[in-house]
Amino acid sequence: MIAKFLMLAGAAPAALSVQVAQAQDTPDPIAVAAAPQDDGGTSEEIVVLGFGQSRQVQTVSAIDMERLTPGTSPLKAIAKLPGVNFQSSDAFGAYEWSTRISLRGFNQNQLGFTLDGVPLGDMSYGNVNGLHVSRAVISENLASTTVAQGAGAIGTASTSNLGGTLQFVSRAPSDTFDVVGSGTYGSDRTYRGFARLDTGDLGDGLKGYISYGFLQTDKWKGYGNQRQHQANAKLVKEINALGSITAFLNFSDRRETDYQDLSYDIIRRRGLTNDNIGDNYALALQIAKVYANQNATSAATRPYPTAGVVFPAGIGTVDDVYFDAGGLRRDWLGGVTFDATLTPELSLTSTSYYHKNKGQGSWITPYVGTPAGAPDGNGGTIATASPLSFRTTEYGIDRAGNLTRLAYETGVNRLELGGWVESNSFTQARRFYGMADAATPNRDTLAYQKDPFFTQWAGKYDTFTLQYYVADTLTLGDLTINGGWKGMRVQNSANLTTGTLVAGKIEAKDWFLPQIGAVYRLDGGAEVFASYTENMRAFVSSATTGPFSITQAGFNAIRSTLKPETSKTVEGGLRLRSGALQVSAVGYYVDFSNRLLTFANGAGIIGNPPTLNNAGSVRSYGAELSAYYRIAGAFSVFASYSYNKATYRDDVRSVAGAVLTATKGKTVVDTPESMAKGELVYDDKRFFARAGADYMSKRYFTYLNDQSVGARVLVDASIGYRFPTLGGLAIEGSVTNLTDKSYISTIGSNGYGASGDNQTLLAGAPRQVFVTLRKGF
Numbered sequence: 001m002i003a004k005f006l007m008l009a010g011a012a013p014a015a016l017s018v019q020v021a022q023a024q025d026t027p028d029p030i031a032v033a034a035a036p037q038d039d040g041g042t043s044e045e046i047v048v049l050g051f052g053q054s055r056q057v058q059t060v061s062a063i064d065m066e067r068l069t070p071g072t073s074p075l076k077a078i079a080k081l082p083g084v085n086f087q088s089s090d091a092f093g094a095y096e097w098s099t100r101i102s103l104r105g106f107n108q109n110q111l112g113f114t115l116d117g118v119p120l121g122d123m124s125y126g127n128v129n130g131l132h133v134s135r136a137v138i139s140e141n142l143a144s145t146t147v148a149q150g151a152g153a154i155g156t157a158s159t160s161n162l163g164g165t166l167q168f169v170s171r172a173p174s175d176t177f178d179v180v181g182s183g184t185y186g187s188d189r190t191y192r193g194f195a196r197l198d199t200g201d202l203g204d205g206l207k208g209y210i211s212y213g214f215l216q217t218d219k220w221k222g223y224g225n226q227r228q229h230q231a232n233a234k235l236v237k238e239i240n241a242l243g244s245i246t247a248f249l250n251f252s253d254r255r256e257t258d259y260q261d262l263s264y265d266i267i268r269r270r271g272l273t274n275d276n277i278g279d280n281y282a283l284a285l286q287i288a289k290v291y292a293n294q295n296a297t298s299a300a301t302r303p304y305p306t307a308g309v310v311f312p313a314g315i316g317t318v319d320d321v322y323f324d325a326g327g328l329r330r331d332w333l334g335g336v337t338f339d340a341t342l343t344p345e346l347s348l349t350s351t352s353y354y355h356k357n358k359g360q361g362s363w364i365t366p367y368v369g370t371p372a373g374a375p376d377g378n379g380g381t382i383a384t385a386s387p388l389s390f391r392t393t394e395y396g397i398d399r400a401g402n403l404t405r406l407a408y409e410t411g412v413n414r415l416e417l418g419g420w421v422e423s424n425s426f427t428q429a430r431r432f433y434g435m436a437d438a439a440t441p442n443r444d445t446l447a448y449q450k451d452p453f454f455t456q457w458a459g460k461y462d463t464f465t466l467q468y469y470v471a472d473t474l475t476l477g478d479l480t481i482n483g484g485w486k487g488m489r490v491q492n493s494a495n496l497t498t499g500t501l502v503a504g505k506i507e508a509k510d511w512f513l514p515q516i517g518a519v520y521r522l523d524g525g526a527e528v529f530a531s532y533t534e535n536m537r538a539f540v541s542s543a544t545t546g547p548f549s550i551t552q553a554g555f556n557a558i559r560s561t562l563k564p565e566t567s568k569t570v571e572g573g574l575r576l577r578s579g580a581l582q583v584s585a586v587g588y589y590v591d592f593s594n595r596l597l598t599f600a601n602g603a604g605i606i607g608n609p610p611t612l613n614n615a616g617s618v619r620s621y622g623a624e625l626s627a628y629y630r631i632a633g634a635f636s637v638f639a640s641y642s643y644n645k646a647t648y649r650d651d652v653r654s655v656a657g658a659v660l661t662a663t664k665g666k667t668v669v670d671t672p673e674s675m676a677k678g679e680l681v682y683d684d685k686r687f688f689a690r691a692g693a694d695y696m697s698k699r700y701f702t703y704l705n706d707q708s709v710g711a712r713v714l715v716d717a718s719i720g721y722r723f724p725t726l727g728g729l730a731i732e733g734s735v736t737n738l739t740d741k742s743y744i745s746t747i748g749s750n751g752y753g754a755s756g757d758n759q760t761l762l763a764g765a766p767r768q769v770f771v772t773l774r775k776g777f
Contacts, residue, residue, distance in 0.1 A: 049584040054517030054529045056586045059146040067690045069734045069770045070184045071192045074145045080677040082624035082640035083149040087746045089762040091736040094134045098746040098762045105646035105671040106163025115168045119157040128426045128542045135252035138213040143171040150571045151533035154469045157420045159538035162567040173207040174198040186770030190217040205238025220765045222275030224257025243340040250333045255446040258325035263759040272763040284323035288366035288387035291318040323364040326445035332356045350404040359395035362445045374434030375451035382434045390433035399424035414473040422465040429458035457499025461541035464491045478521040487511035490538035494548040502548040502555040508538040508564040530572035537565040563594040580630035592618040616650025634684040646671045661754045666705045672697045689719040701747040704755040712743045730774045740767035
C-alpha cells in the first residue's frame with residue numbers, strides 16, 4: 001500500500017513519514033497573524049483569544065498544560081474555552097471510551113483534529129481513520145492547542161470538520177542540551193512518569209529529542225487498571241537559508257479496563273458506583289447461567305438446571321454487571337516534512353506521513369456462550385460448554401498520506417495553493433473466543449486474543465481521500481480580507497470477507513466549498529471580524545459506524561439517495577485588548593443539512609446493526625464571551641460563557657415518507673444550552689496555584705428529549721512551589737472534582753435512542769488527589 005500511495009502522492013520514498021518543521025501547524029490562510037501588542041506585562045499568556053483572525057479562534061499554551069496533573073489530556077485543558085463541551089469519566093480525561101468533546105452542538109465525529117497538520121481523523125473510539133491525541137503525542141511534548149469553534153482553517157486535513165477544528169502543535173527540539181522529568185503519585189494507586197532528553201544543537205543546525213511517558217492507575221471504582229507506554233522522538237535539520245527537514249516517530253501502547261455503562265434504571269437500583277465484576281468470575285458465571293435458563297423454551301431444556309431462573313440478590317437484569325471489558329490500542333505514527341524557502345516570495349511545505357494501528361475492544365458477554373471443544377487460548381480446549389464468551393471488535397489501520405502547501409507573497413497579497421491525499425486501508429472484525437466454566441478466567445481482557453471459535457463478521461474497508469484548497473489574503477492597512485475555497489472527493493468501499501454485513505461502494509464529493517472572512521482593526525486595541533464558511537463531512541468506512549454499519553438491504557435502499565452532512569456557518573464578533581485585559585465576544589448562526597442519525601437497536605453493547613436515517617436539517621445559533629485579565633503581578637483570571645440553541649428542524653422519516661420519530665423542534669442530543677467556566681491563577685515564578693470551575697446545563701440523551709442529565713458544576717485546583725536553587729525542581733499537588741460531586745459525566749457512550757431509558761451513561765470520577773515532582777520544566 002505504501003508504494004501505491006507514494007506513486008499517487010508523487011513523493012520520493014525517502015520522504016515517507018510526518019511533521020511540520022519547527023513544530024508549526026500548517027498556517028491558516030483564512031487568518032492573519034496578530035500584530036505585536038502590549039500583553040499586560042507578560043509573554044506567558046495561558047490563553048490567546050485569536051487577535052487578528054477572521055474567525056473565532058483561541059489557543060491554550062503549554063504553560064497551561066503544565067498546571068494540570070501530568071498525563072492529563074489536552075482536551076481537558078481546553079474545556080474552559082467557550083463553546084467547548086468536554087466529558088470524561090476519569091480524572092485525566094484520557095479514558096477513550098468515555099472521552100467526548102463537542103463544539104456548538106457538533107459532536108466529536110463532526111469535528112476535525114490535526115497534530116502538526118497531520119490528520120488524526122475524528123478521534124472517536126474505534127477510530128477508523130486516525131488516532132486519539134492522547135496516543136498521538138505525550139502531553140508534555142505539546143506546545144499549544146488551538147480551537148476554532150465554528151469553522152476550521154481552509155487547509156485543515158480533515159473530511160469531518162463540519163463544526164470546527166482542534167489543532168495540536170508539538171514542541172520543537174531545544175537549542176541547548178537539557179534533561180527534564182517528572183513523577184506523579186496519587187489516588188487509586190496512580191503512577192505517572194515522564195522523561196525527555198534534548199540533544200541541543202549538535203552542529204550545522206541538527207538537534208532533536210527523545211522522550212518516554214508511562215501511566216498506570218487503578219480504576220476509581222470496580223476492579224482493574226489502565227496503563228499506557230508512550231515514546232516520542234523528533235529530529236530537525238536546518239539547511240542554511242533554504243529551510244529545514246523535520247522527522248518524528250511516535251509510539252503508544254494503551255490498555256484500559258472499561259467502566260460499566262449505566263442507565264437510570266441501574267443507577268436507581270445500584271447507584272453510580274455500580275461497575276463490572278472483574279474480581280468475581282463465579283458471580284459472572286452464575287448470572288449468565290440464570291440468563292440462559294430464563295431464555296430456555298421449557299424447564300426441560302434449561303442448559304444449567306442447578307442454577308435456577310432467579311438472579312442473585314441485588315441483580316435485576318443480565319446487563320446490571322458484566323464480568324469485564326477492555327480496550328487495547330497500539331500505534332506507530334511517523335513522518336518527515338520538508339519546509340523550503342524557494343525564493344524570498346515563494347515557500348513550499350510538504351509533509352508525508354504513515355500510521356499503523358492495531359486495536360481490540362473486548363467484552364465478556366453473557367449473550368453468547370462457549371461451546372465445548374472451543375480453544376481456550378492456552379493451547380488446550382474448553383472441556384464443557386460455558387455461558388460466557390470473550391467477544392472482541394478488532395481493528396487495523398494502515399494509512400499514508402501527503403500534505404503539500406505552496407505560498408506566494410506579493411505586495412498586499414498572500415496566495416496559497418494546497419492539497420492533501422490519503423490512502424487508508426482499515427480492517428475490522430467481530431470475533432468470539434472461548435471462556436471456561438471454571439473457578440478462574442482463562443483469558444485476560446488486557447491481552448490481544450488468539451484462536452477464536454467464531455467470527456461473526458470481518459471486512460476490509462478502503463478510503464481514498466483527495467482534497468485541495470485555494471486561498472488569498474489581502475491586507476489593506478487596518479482591513480484584512482481573506483477568501484478561498486476547498487474541494488474534496490472521498491471514495492469509500494466495503495469488502496466483507498465473513499458474515500452478512502454490507503459490501504459495496506459510496507462516495508462523497510464537493511469541489512467547491514467556499515470560505516470568506518474579514519477583520520478590521522479599530523483604535524484602542526479593538527477589532528471586529530466576520531466570516532462565512534461551508535463544509536462537508538464525508539462518509540465513514542466501517543462495519544460499526546456510517547452507511548456500512550447497517551444491513552445490506554438497508555444500504556441498498558439508501559445508497560443512491562443518501563447525502564453527506566453539510567454545514568453553513570456565519571459568525572462575527574468583537575475583540576478588545578487594553579493593557580492587561582483581553583475580551584472576545586462572538587455571535588454565530590449555523591445551518592446544518594442532511595444530518596445523519598444512528599438509532600441503536602437494543603442495548604448498544606450487544607452490537608445489533610443500527611438504523612441510519614437522514615434527519616433533515618439542524619439550526620444552531622448562539623453567542624460566546626471570553627475574557628482574560630492579569631489582575632496584578634502574578635494574578636490572572638480567565639472566564640467564559642456560551643449560549644447555544646440547537647434544534648432539529650425536521651422529523652425523521654422512512655424512505656416512504658412516514659414519520660419515524662417526531663424530532664422537529666427538539667433540542668439536539670448532548671448539547672447543553674448554557675456553559676460557564678472560570679479560572680483563577682497565581683504564579684510568581686516560585687509559588688503557583690490554580691482553581692477552576694466548570695458549569696454545564698442539562699443535556700438530553702434521547703432524540704425526543706424525554707430523558708436528560710441534569711446540570712453540574714465541577715471544581716479542580718492545584719498548588720505548587722519551585723525551588724530555584726535546586727536546578728528547577730518543583731513540587732505540586734492537584735485535586736480533581738474538589739467538591740467530590742457525584743454526577744453523570746459522559747452520555748451517549750452506547751449511542752442515542754428515540755426515547756426512554758438507555759444504558760448509555762457513565763459516572764464521573766470522585767475527588768482525586770495527586771502529588772508531582774518535576775525537574776526542568
